[in-house]
Structures are given as structure tokens and as C-alpha cells.
Amino acid sequence: MFSHRSVATAALLLLSTNVTLADSSGESLRAPKAFDSVRNRTERSVALFTEAGKVLQHPRCLNCHPVERQPTQGDDLHPHMPPVHGGPENRGTKELPCTSCHGPHNTATLGTGLKSIPGSDPWALAPASMAWQGFSLGEICAQLKDPARNGNRTLAQIEEHLAKDHLVGWAWHPGEGRTPAPGTQQIFGELIAAWIKTGAHCPKP
Amino acid sequence: MPTQINVNGAMHSVDVDDDTPLLWVLRDVVGLTGTKFGCGVALCGACTVHIDGVPRRSCITTVGSIGNASIRTIETLDANPIGKALQKAWLDLEVVQCGYCQSGQLMSAAALLAGNPKPSDADIDTVMSGNICRCGTYGRIRSAIKQAANQLGSSQESA
Amino acid sequence: MRDQESNSVSRRAFLASAAAVGGGLLIGFRVPVAGASQDTSALAPNAFVRVDRDGRIKVTLPYVEMGQGAYTAQAQLLAEELEVDIEQLTLEHAPPNEALYSHPVFGDQITGGSAGLRGAWEPLRIAGATTRVLLINAAARRWRVNPKTCIAERGEVVHARSGRRLKYSELVDAAARLPAPENVPLKSPADFKLVGKSVKRVDTPDKVNGRAKFGIDAAPAGVKFAAVAACPVFGGKLGSLDDSAAKAVRGVRQIVRLEDTVAVVADHTWAARKGLAALKIKWNEGASARIDTKQLMAELDAGLDQEGVVAVAKGDVSAAEAGAASSYEAVFRLPMLAHLAMEPINCTAHVRKDGCEIWVGCQRLALARRMAAEALGMPAEKITIHNHLLGGGFGRRLEADYVAQAVRIARHVDGPVKVIWSREEDVQHDYFRYHNHSRVRVALDAQQAPVSFSHKLVGPAVMARWLPVFFKDGVDFDIISVAAGAYSWPNVRVEYVRRDPPTGLNFGNWRGVGASRNAFIVESVIDDLARRAGSDPLAYRRKLLAGSPRLLAVLDKAVELANWESPLPPGRGRGVAVLDDFGSYVAQVAEVTVGRNGRVRVDRVVCVVDCGLAVNPDIVKAQMEGGIIYGVSAALYGKITVANGRIQQGNFDDCPVVRMQDAPRIDVHVIPSGEAPGGVGEPGTAVVFPAVTNAIFAATGKRVFELPIDATQLRIS
Structure with missing residues (x-):
């Protein structure tokens, strides 16, 4: 139902986001082959995960993996403004759901400060068991592998989720005014796949 | 091509780009000025409306994202018992000062009571902290929500 | 110990004015007769009260409503002395008029300094009492009785002994012909029925259903909408402007350049904001560009x-x-500090060759008119201002810069234009x-x-x-x-x-x-x-x-x-x-x-x-x-x-x-x-x-x- 004009605008916005990506952070996430030289399989696995950690511990991801049930914002992980609560199903409370503000797409505000409101369908907070803020990469790794905490996912499902999930992918298209996660979701997915293939070893906690 | 939107039970044809926030469509095109502009970036809640019963900040909700959903604004808050009870409580307790934020406060409060008929102080904090009032009517808003909840609760019991 | 005179300030002069503002000692005040209406179809003995033949009592409120309850308190004072219920009053915002509606201490039409009620306290009661006495006198004449034997209650004059009653509406013509009485007695506080009571606010019922009209809600026929950007560096001026992309935005009608501001006028606010975002503006930042806190x-x-x-x-x-x-x-x-009133700064204006009409909520209406007059080079009498409810004042709306800005924009626009500042503009160009x-x-x-x-x-x-x-x-x-x-x-x-x-x-x-x-x-x-x-x-x-x-x-x-x-x-x-x-x-x-x-x-x-x-x-x-x-x-x-x-x-x-x-x-x-x-x-x-x-x-x-x-x-x- 989008008019030609807004499709064009959206395409333009997307284009400019991609340009930023290529320019600033496209190089900063190394693809799995960069780790081929690591001979020890366990060490290679750890190195791959450590590289993927640049994404996992990026503010775009950490902000919605808080320890408390309130998300944070910005590159400094300050409290979400306005104050909100993840609610019973991590989609906000029934009376003030995430969708009160977060639509299916990033929305331009044309403001001179906050330039866009992030959006994705769905928009949600990570469950409490998947809190990452303040965790070491080793701890995040262990948590990711633990079905009791990762939503009862197999490693294959974890790979699928991280490589394909739309909300995860938002981290690379976070809307004007936000630094995207490094690299691309594809490279990130490849890193995770390679990590799993190499035994899914974790860095020291 | 004009977009059709359903506002307060009436269809409106609005000829604007799909990226236009509902707020400006309501105020400048449809002519319903009860919904207020306060910040433009979903920080203050003054523009809160209900879309299919969900409270939404109309300043960052594009008209193209609404489709056939039903939009309710402050102008028809009294169409349901919760809205009526809230308006009564607001006046009984003289909540309002300048009044500019109160459309949004009432719409948020209505969503609160629809989902939670007996909100605790913490529940009220969680939902209502999204709405800023610079006149400082928070204490009275809290009391009025409780009064409305009580009234609705007792009328339900007696029914 | 005697107070010493400081070397350059007359402490007495200071105390006098400070007491007047701070102490509630209002200087002698007369209700301006100048406001009396020439219209003989109504009783309008002063600038605040008008009783129509149909019984409608219209009161004009000099102090604006920004949430502080000014309208209710002023209505209480008037209704108290008029001996009517508040519900019988029709309330109107006062138009700009220094002669009629100035605050007795400030000497200008100002709602501020927590002084509104003190400014209204005597004048509005006198205005009400004067009207009441006229109505009583008119009734007493008709009944050929001593006015002292008559009382006013709930919109009627009553002759207690005979039980005769006349509605105010029936006395309008007769009362309008009588000379206005001097030194009317004000009610004793012991007799107050409304003053001192927590009567319900008059402005709030419309504020819970979206009907209340703030300045930002003004909608004169054919209104266009403007988004503005003033030079972000204070004191800076507009340099060059490339508006080609802005003009291509659907709904954008025109771009108006002022000395330090650009305005995009469009069919609705979002189109105006899109146009504004599409402008390529170069500012001449001027001397302040290096200043920091x-x-x-x-x-x-x-x-x-x-x-x-x-x-x-x-x-x-x-x-x-x-x-x-x-x-x-x-x-x-x-x-x-910034003010951050919930209603962002806005003003609607329609400038014609022979006059100007303004819709705004402002704490200083007469100043607004003077500034508009100066901006347009037009006599103040040619400028009409419709005041509105204010979505918060806090002192910000004691200024009228936005009124001057709006008329400067509006003079280039065919028809009325509503200028709304973004919140960022409201913060960054605050007073x-x-x-x-x-x-x-x-x-x-x-x-x-x-x-x-x-x-x-x-x-x-x-x-x-x-x-x-x-x-x-x-x-x-x-x-x-x-x-x-x-x-x-x-x-x-x-x-x-x-x-x-x-x-x-x-x-x-x-x-x-x-x-x-x-x-x-x-x-x-x-x-x-x-x-x-x-x-x-x-x-x-x-x-x-x-x-x-x-x-x-x-x-x-x-x-x-x-x-x-x-x-x-x-x-x-x-x-x-x-x-x-x-x-x-x-x-x-x-x-x-x-x-x-x-x-x-x-x-x-x-x-x-x-x-x-x-x-x-x-x-x-x-x-x-x-x-x-x-x-x-x-x-x-x-x-x-x-x-x-x-x-x-x-x-x-x-x-x-x-x-x-x-x-x-x-x-x-x-x-x-x-x-x-x-x-x-x-x-x-x-x-x-x-x-x-x-x-x-x-x-x-x-x-x-x-x-x-x-x-x-x-x-x-």
C-alpha cells in the first residue's frame, strides 16, 4: 500500500544506510576465512566467536539484552526514555506494549536530535535468561549454548536465528542517527556457522 | 492515491504521503485537534491514540502503517465506560491544569484500565511514565485512575 | 537602626514597588469606564461585564488561563459580586488593550509574577458590584422603593418585603440608562458564597474530551502550516539557501526567508517539516559561534x-x-534553564493589506500586538488577536517573539498560516x-x-x-x-x-x-x-x-x-x-x-x-x-x-x-x-x-x- 514516493524515500534511506555501512564498519567484521590460519580447532572456534562478539556486544544488541526488564538506549546504554517495562512476554506490557512506539519499520522523525524511531516486526526485549549487559563474552557464549537459557534452541536453531532473524538483522539497519553493528548479518551468520562447525568453543568466562 | 483511515468509526480519505505521521493527519487534515503535538519523537505521550485498542504514539505512527485498523482519539473517549469513568474522575478530582497533555494522559490511562482493571501504584508508574505533564498533575492522575478503577469495579460487581 | 540610603538606589522606591508586587498592596484602582460599551442593547458599564437582554452575562477575563486556574478565580470574583452562579457567566478571553486590561502594578497587560489574582482582586469585584448596583437601582426605580430594601440573588433583584422579583435580563435597558455609581460597596468576606470555596474549575470539562482550543488548535479557514528553522547559532543570520529539493516535496507551497529564519509553508505540518529537512541552509553564524557554557x-x-x-x-x-x-x-x-511547556511555541497569523488577525496563546497580549504592529509597520488598531488557552506558560509565553515571527512569515503568505515550532526549536530558541x-x-x-x-x-x-x-x-x-x-x-x-x-x-x-x-x-x-x-x-x-x-x-x-x-x-x-x-x-x-x-x-x-x-x-x-x-x-x-x-x-x-x-x-x-x-x-x-x-x-x-x-x-x- 506504499505510494511510489515513500518507496523511493525508503529506498534512498536504505541506500544511505548501506553506504555508511560499507564506509565505516563493513571492514570491521572479519569473515570466517580470516581465521583459517588458526591451526588449533578449539582456538579457531574461540577466535570466530570472539569476532562475532563484536556484534553480540555491540550497543545495538546489548540495549535489548539488559539484566533488568527495562531496555537501554544509545551507544552508552543509558536507560530507555521514556521508561518502559518488558512485561510478561518481552513485548512490553499489555497496557503499554513495545508497539506503542516501535512500528514494523524505522520511522523518520525529521527531528534535529532523535532522527528516527527504530522499528521491526516484531519488536521485543530479549528474555531475562538472555541478559548480556555486564556479561563477559565467555558468559554470553555459555548462555547461548545452554538450552535452559537460550529458549530451548539447538545450535542449528541458534545459527538460524542469528543469521536470519529480522529483529537481529535490525542491528545492521538501525535507522538514522544510530551506529549499525559491524559488518553484515550475513558475515555474522557465517561466523556463527563456522564457530558451531569448529565445535562451538567458548572464550574463557 | 488517497489513503482511507477509520477514525472514531468514520472513514476519512486523506491525500498525504504514506510516511505522514497519524498525528498530523488527524490535526491538520481531518481536523481533530484534541490529539496533541508535544515532542514529535514519542518521548512525551501527548499524541497518544488507540489503534485497534492499542495505545500508540501518533507522532511516529505513519498513516501508511495503519491499514484498516480502527483509530480512536480523545474526541470519542466517552464512547466506552472506561473513558467515561476516567473523565468523571479527572473532573471530580480536578486533575487538570493547563490541560495540554491530558488528552494523552487520558488515552494512556484508558489503555491501562482496559488491560488492568485494578492497577497497583507500580502498574500506574509503568504505563503512565510515558506521559509527561509539566503542570505536575501526576499525583492527581494517580488518584483519578484509582477512583475510576474503583467505580468501574463496583459497577461491574453490581451488574 | 535606621536604613541607610544606598549610593544609587532609592530603597524606598524599591520597597514601594516590591511591596506592591509582593505584598498585595495594590495601588488605588478604578475600573476603566473607557471600556463601557456604547451598545444600548446591553448593560455594559465597564470593560469586564456585559449583561444582554436575553439574560446572557458575558464577562471578559483579563488574565489568561495557562493552567493556574485564572479563569475560575476571576469568574468567582465576578459572580460573587454580580450575585449569579458561575454557570450563568459566559467567559471570554480579553483582547489586547493596554488601557482596559493592564495589570495595575505592572502597567501592562501581563499575566505573570503570580500576580494575576492580586491584579484582579479589586477591579473585578468592583466591576461586578457596579453592575449589581445598577441592576438593583433600576429595579428599585421601577418598583419605586428604596434600593437599600432590595437585594440581588442568583441573577434576580428581589424586593424582600413585597417578594417582588425581576430578572437581570428584564432590567438591562433601564439599568443601561442609569449613571454608573461611584464607590460601590463590596461584599463583606463573611457574605462570600463563592470566593473562598473550591468551586469546580470552569476550563476543565473541555480539557478532558479534546474540545478545548489552545493556540496550536486554531484553524481559520484555508489555513496553511509552516515549519521553521531559526539560525542555530544565537545572533546568526541566514546565509544562502538551496530550496530546490524542498519545493519538490509534495504539499510544500512556498519557502519564506527571514533575516535569521527560514519557514516552509505547506498543506500540513508534516509536509512543511519534510520541506524544512530538505532545505540546504548555510548560516552566517556571526560573532557567537565560538561561545560555550x-x-x-x-x-x-x-x-x-x-x-x-x-x-x-x-x-x-x-x-x-x-x-x-x-x-x-x-x-x-x-x-x-528552559521552560519546556507542553504546548510547543506556535502562532497563527493572517496578514492582509489592511489588517492582521492573530490566533495565539500568550501571557502578554498587548505586547504581542505591539510587536506585531512593529513587525508589519501597521497601526496596532489594525491588528486583532484572538487569545487562546495556553498549554503551559511558565514565563516563556511572557514573550511575544513568536508572534512577531509569525506575522513576518504570514505577510508573504496568501491566507492564514499556522507556524509551529518543533520541540527542538522550542528548546533551542527559548527565552x-x-x-x-x-x-x-x-x-x-x-x-x-x-x-x-x-x-x-x-x-x-x-x-x-x-x-x-x-x-x-x-x-x-x-x-x-x-x-x-x-x-x-x-x-x-x-x-x-x-x-x-x-x-x-x-x-x-x-x-x-x-x-x-x-x-x-x-x-x-x-x-x-x-x-x-x-x-x-x-x-x-x-x-x-x-x-x-x-x-x-x-x-x-x-x-x-x-x-x-x-x-x-x-x-x-x-x-x-x-x-x-x-x-x-x-x-x-x-x-x-x-x-x-x-x-x-x-x-x-x-x-x-x-x-x-x-x-x-x-x-x-x-x-x-x-x-x-x-x-x-x-x-x-x-x-x-x-x-x-x-x-x-x-x-x-x-x-x-x-x-x-x-x-x-x-x-x-x-x-x-x-x-x-x-x-x-x-x-x-x-x-x-x-x-x-x-x-x-x-x-x-x-x-x-x-x-x-x-x-x-x-x-x-
Whole structure:
């Protein structure tokens, strides 16, 4: 139902986001082959995960993996403004759901400060068991592998989720005014796949 | 091509780009000025409306994202018992000062009571902290929500 | 001891005007007959009341409604003397007219300074009573009885003995022919039916259903919508502009260039905002482009070491200091503040060849008209202003810059245009409360009792521009108000060093005006002195307030209601502060919790106010509650900073304010009183700053000398 004009605008916005990506952070996430030289399989696995950690511990991801049930914002992980609560199903409370503000797409505000409101369908907070803020990469790794905490996912499902999930992918298209996660979701997915293939070893906690 | 939107039970044809926030469509095109502009970036809640019963900040909700959903604004808050009870409580307790934020406060409060008929102080904090009032009517808003909840609760019991 | 005349200021002149503003002693006032209508179809003996033949009673309200309850209180005064129910009145906003609707003390049509009710108190009652007497006289004539045997009640004149009655509507023609009576008797407070009662507010029913019309809701036929960008560097001008992309935005009608602003006019606000975002603007940033907050604060600090103008002098401070056993000295620094009214700045204007029509909500309507007239080079009589409800004022709408801007834009537009500022524009082009720094020195005797109080204030002279009669011989009467508090210091000196911001950085009034600067300073000093003396801050204050019975009474009541003596757990503290200003007496006790991370939460505020006769006690309470929240927001978060000549904040993310979850519980007690009414809009804000910082001291032992409160300074390491 989008008019030609807004499709064009959206395409333009997307284009400019991609340009930023290529320019600033496209190089900063190394693809799995960069780790081929690591001979020890366990060490290679750890190195791959450590590289993927640049994404996992990026503010775009950490902000919605808080320890408390309130998300944070910005590159400094300050409290979400306005104050909100993840609610019973991590989609906000029934009376003030995430969708009160977060639509299916990033929305331009044309403001001179906050330039866009992030959006994705769905928009949600990570469950409490998947809190990452303040965790070491080793701890995040262990948590990711633990079905009791990762939503009862197999490693294959974890790979699928991280490589394909739309909300995860938002981290690379976070809307004007936000630094995207490094690299691309594809490279990130490849890193995770390679990590799993190499035994899914974790860095020291 | 004009977009059709359903506002307060009436269809409106609005000829604007799909990226236009509902707020400006309501105020400048449809002519319903009860919904207020306060910040433009979903920080203050003054523009809160209900879309299919969900409270939404109309300043960052594009008209193209609404489709056939039903939009309710402050102008028809009294169409349901919760809205009526809230308006009564607001006046009984003289909540309002300048009044500019109160459309949004009432719409948020209505969503609160629809989902939670007996909100605790913490529940009220969680939902209502999204709405800023610079006149400082928070204490009275809290009391009025409780009064409305009580009234609705007792009328339900007696029914 | 005799007051000494300071070298350049007539203290008497200051006291006279200060008393007039602060003490409720209004100068002799006459209801302007000039406003009497020539229209013989109605009884309209003055500029405030008009009774139509159909019985409609239209009252014109000179003080604007911005949430403070002005319309209700004015309606109460008029209805009381008219002997009608409030529901019988039709209320109208007053149009701009200096001759008819000026505030008796300010000498201009101003709603501010917590002075509206004091300005209305006599004139509106006289206006109502005059009308009532005319109607009674007309009835008495018809019945051929002595007017003294007739009374007015509920819109009728009644002859008690015979039981005859005539409705006001039936008396309009006869009353309109009678000469207006002089010196009409006002009702005795004992007979008040409405004044002093918490009658329901008149403005609120339409504010809960979306029907109320604020300035931003004005919708004259054919209105277009404008988004504006003023030069982000204050004092800068528009350089070059590429508007080709903006013109291509659907719905954009035209681009208007002003000297320092660009406006995009469109079919609706979003199209205008899109157009604005698409403009490529080059600004000539001008001389201020390198200014930052550090530099501004350094200028104020330098002022502390400069000799100022002595504004208040009592006794001999120098001699007292020379003979003192010890002395106390402290420096206080207050930040720049924005107003952040919920309704962003806006104005709608339609400029035609032969006149101009304006739709706006403004605290200074006559000024708005003068500024519009000047901007357009048009006589003021050609300009009509429709005033609206204000979505918050707080002092921001005491300016009319946005009215001048709107007409400058509108003169290029065919038809009416509504100019709405973005929130960022509203913050960045505010008329800020500007910085002020203070040094206070108190000389003490061997028993730690003060022998002199000396306060040097460095700050802006808002009144020099805004209300020049309040700026005399180099002294701004506002910034020095309550600079020594209400305490009985044996010797006092208040010295003022003027420091205005650089040209282009606009500064003005902010809720609480001088008091919201000085209450913090004086009440912090008193608290610190009590600590030095090893005395309870309450007992120490009481001793120095022996000459202020009304202040003592509110103080005693506040500590009683707050359970002052009851112990609090560690990390929590209770602080007290008082204020005698705006014709009212206020005491507050704040309770705070200071977390280990230094985060301050204001848990509760007890507020006791003696505002003389409370015309509407519930509105008085609401004003205290709201004033407290406004002050707590500023105390915790309020700080506007400048870098590269630009304001660095712009919206509620970087200008946080108190929200529901942070709002303290507030208990207000209004002291019953028959004294003349005092102002209530601002004292609540002024007192809460020191009540909170004194509570922080009680909780942490740390004194706050600089606002806003800095959590990092309160952290327990």
C-alpha cells in the first residue's frame, strides 16, 4: 500500500544506510576465512566467536539484552526514555506494549536530535535468561549454548536465528542517527556457522 | 492515491504521503485537534491514540502503517465506560491544569484500565511514565485512575 | 537602626514597588469606564461585564488561563459580586488593550509574577458590584422603593418585603440608562458564597474530551502550516539557501526567508517539516559561534570579584564583618534553564493589506500586538488577536517573539498560516532563565549567631528589557528579590553585578523568577549556618524568624505535618525551607533518598502555604503541587548548555523532566486566612529547590552549591 514516493524515500534511506555501512564498519567484521590460519580447532572456534562478539556486544544488541526488564538506549546504554517495562512476554506490557512506539519499520522523525524511531516486526526485549549487559563474552557464549537459557534452541536453531532473524538483522539497519553493528548479518551468520562447525568453543568466562 | 483511515468509526480519505505521521493527519487534515503535538519523537505521550485498542504514539505512527485498523482519539473517549469513568474522575478530582497533555494522559490511562482493571501504584508508574505533564498533575492522575478503577469495579460487581 | 540610603538606589522606591508586587498592596484602582460599551442593547458599564437582554452575562477575563486556574478565580470574583452562579457567566478571553486590561502594578497587560489574582482582586469585584448596583437601582426605580430594601440573588433583584422579583435580563435597558455609581460597596468576606470555596474549575470539562482550543488548535479557514528553522547559532543570520529539493516535496507551497529564519509553508505540518529537512541552509553564524557554557560561567565568576551596585543596605556590614568572631562564605552557581511547556511555541497569523488577525496563546497580549504592529509597520488598531488557552506558560509565553515571527512569515503568505515550532526549536530558541552566580558572606559572633548578611549576585537584568519600571539605577528588582530572605539579619547588604548573556542569546522569566534563584541560596546558607552552630536547622530558622509570624506559622505547621522529629533510615534525609514572596508565605519539608550511586529520589514534599484569603483553596493546592514538580524537575535535571554558540539540548531525552514514576508524594496544607490574597503560581517552585538540597545534606552531609544536583558528587565511593 506504499505510494511510489515513500518507496523511493525508503529506498534512498536504505541506500544511505548501506553506504555508511560499507564506509565505516563493513571492514570491521572479519569473515570466517580470516581465521583459517588458526591451526588449533578449539582456538579457531574461540577466535570466530570472539569476532562475532563484536556484534553480540555491540550497543545495538546489548540495549535489548539488559539484566533488568527495562531496555537501554544509545551507544552508552543509558536507560530507555521514556521508561518502559518488558512485561510478561518481552513485548512490553499489555497496557503499554513495545508497539506503542516501535512500528514494523524505522520511522523518520525529521527531528534535529532523535532522527528516527527504530522499528521491526516484531519488536521485543530479549528474555531475562538472555541478559548480556555486564556479561563477559565467555558468559554470553555459555548462555547461548545452554538450552535452559537460550529458549530451548539447538545450535542449528541458534545459527538460524542469528543469521536470519529480522529483529537481529535490525542491528545492521538501525535507522538514522544510530551506529549499525559491524559488518553484515550475513558475515555474522557465517561466523556463527563456522564457530558451531569448529565445535562451538567458548572464550574463557 | 488517497489513503482511507477509520477514525472514531468514520472513514476519512486523506491525500498525504504514506510516511505522514497519524498525528498530523488527524490535526491538520481531518481536523481533530484534541490529539496533541508535544515532542514529535514519542518521548512525551501527548499524541497518544488507540489503534485497534492499542495505545500508540501518533507522532511516529505513519498513516501508511495503519491499514484498516480502527483509530480512536480523545474526541470519542466517552464512547466506552472506561473513558467515561476516567473523565468523571479527572473532573471530580480536578486533575487538570493547563490541560495540554491530558488528552494523552487520558488515552494512556484508558489503555491501562482496559488491560488492568485494578492497577497497583507500580502498574500506574509503568504505563503512565510515558506521559509527561509539566503542570505536575501526576499525583492527581494517580488518584483519578484509582477512583475510576474503583467505580468501574463496583459497577461491574453490581451488574 | 535606621536604613541607610544606598549610593544609587532609592530603597524606598524599591520597597514601594516590591511591596506592591509582593505584598498585595495594590495601588488605588478604578475600573476603566473607557471600556463601557456604547451598545444600548446591553448593560455594559465597564470593560469586564456585559449583561444582554436575553439574560446572557458575558464577562471578559483579563488574565489568561495557562493552567493556574485564572479563569475560575476571576469568574468567582465576578459572580460573587454580580450575585449569579458561575454557570450563568459566559467567559471570554480579553483582547489586547493596554488601557482596559493592564495589570495595575505592572502597567501592562501581563499575566505573570503570580500576580494575576492580586491584579484582579479589586477591579473585578468592583466591576461586578457596579453592575449589581445598577441592576438593583433600576429595579428599585421601577418598583419605586428604596434600593437599600432590595437585594440581588442568583441573577434576580428581589424586593424582600413585597417578594417582588425581576430578572437581570428584564432590567438591562433601564439599568443601561442609569449613571454608573461611584464607590460601590463590596461584599463583606463573611457574605462570600463563592470566593473562598473550591468551586469546580470552569476550563476543565473541555480539557478532558479534546474540545478545548489552545493556540496550536486554531484553524481559520484555508489555513496553511509552516515549519521553521531559526539560525542555530544565537545572533546568526541566514546565509544562502538551496530550496530546490524542498519545493519538490509534495504539499510544500512556498519557502519564506527571514533575516535569521527560514519557514516552509505547506498543506500540513508534516509536509512543511519534510520541506524544512530538505532545505540546504548555510548560516552566517556571526560573532557567537565560538561561545560555550564554560566561557559564560567564567564571565559570571569574574563578576563575583567585581564591585556591583548596592541594591539593599541596612546597617553597616563592613563594620560587622570587621568585628566578627568568624565568618561563613559560600559561592552558588545556578544553570541556564528552559521552560519546556507542553504546548510547543506556535502562532497563527493572517496578514492582509489592511489588517492582521492573530490566533495565539500568550501571557502578554498587548505586547504581542505591539510587536506585531512593529513587525508589519501597521497601526496596532489594525491588528486583532484572538487569545487562546495556553498549554503551559511558565514565563516563556511572557514573550511575544513568536508572534512577531509569525506575522513576518504570514505577510508573504496568501491566507492564514499556522507556524509551529518543533520541540527542538522550542528548546533551542527559548527565552532562557540565564545563569546567575552568588557569593554570600555571613559574619558570626562568638555564639555562631549572624551579625551581618552580605549577598553579591551576578546575573542578568531581565527587567531592563522586559519591564523597565522594575529596573532602576542599575538594579534589576527581580533578580534581587528575597536575596536576603525574611531573616532578621542585624546588617544586610545585597550587591548586584549585571551580567547579561551575549547578544542573541535570549533570556527572560522562568517560574518563580527571582525567588527561584534566591530561595535556594538563602535557605542553603541558613541550613549551613545551623550546622556550623551545631543547631537543628528548624530551631536555627525559628530564632531568626521571630519578626515574621506568618512565616513562623507555616514553618511550624509544615514540620508538624512532616513529622520532623521522626527518625529516617540511613540514606534518607529531610530538609526544610521557607519563602516570603509574591504576597504569600510558604514552608516545605522535603524527604529524599540518596542511593549509593548518588541518585536522588524525592520521596515526599509537605507544603504549607498562607496565601491570605485563598479564593479557591483547591486551586491553591494544585498550584503548589504543580510548582513543586516543576521545581523538582529543574533541581534534578535542569541544565541548558551552549557549545559553539548553539544550545546542545533539544527534547525530553536530553532535557529530562519528572515523570510519574519519579513524582514525589505531595501534601499541601492551606492556612485559613482573611488577609488579602497572595500569589500561588510560583512560590511552590522556588521553595522546593532548597527543601530538596537541604534534605540531601541531611541524608549525606554533602551541601549542594551548584544546580542541577550532580549525582556523581553524592556517590558513596
